[in-house]
Amino acid sequence: MASFETINAPPAQLVEFVERLVRETVLARVEERREPRHKIAIEVLAQPLDPDFQPTSEPFKAMSRDISAGGLGLVHTRSISDKHLLVKLEVPSGSRMTLVMEVLRCRPMGLFYDIGGRFVARLNSEEQTARVTEH
Numbered sequence: 001m002a003s004f005e006t007i008n009a010p011p012a013q014l015v016e017f018v019e020r021l022v023r024e025t026v027l028a029r030v031e032e033r034r035e036p037r038h039k040i041a042i043e044v045l046a047q048p049l050d051p052d053f054q055p056t057s058e059p060f061k062a063m064s065r066d067i068s069a070g071g072l073g074l075v076h077t078r079s080i081s082d083k084h085l086l087v088k089l090e091v092p093s094g095s096r097m098t099l100v101m102e103v104l105r106c107r108p109m110g111l112f113y114d115i116g117g118r119f120v121a122r123l124n125s126e127e128q129t130a131r132v133t134e135h
Helices: 012-024
Strands: 043-049 062-065 069-076 085-090 096-109 113-124 128-131
Touching: 012 062, 043 069, 062 113, 069 085, 069 096, 085 113
Parallel strands: none
Antiparallel strands: 043 062, 043 085, 062 069, 069 113, 085 096, 096 113, 113 128
């Protein structure tokens, strides 16, 4: 997978949209998830994967809108049809994570696409092997 620095940043319009969405989103219903979601607008490097977790196309940058221990919500300029994404992100605390996400939804959101999924594996950076998680 290409490095985070070599992939073009998401368009400014997408960044502004997600930052506004994160600021203005108020959950009107009780959260029914096992893990609480945390609103966060950061760049995420993603690469579509086939069922064997092999890359199917070039990586891209999207914006996160929320994250939990079990999954991630992204906003991107294009729809995706792949069922898995390899995602690399760096949270504000400086921690870096590389995870495999099962895509559960990809639906239009204004000019962009809302992509949501659950984590199914975490890449161990020392060994570069996938370790299935219990989510």
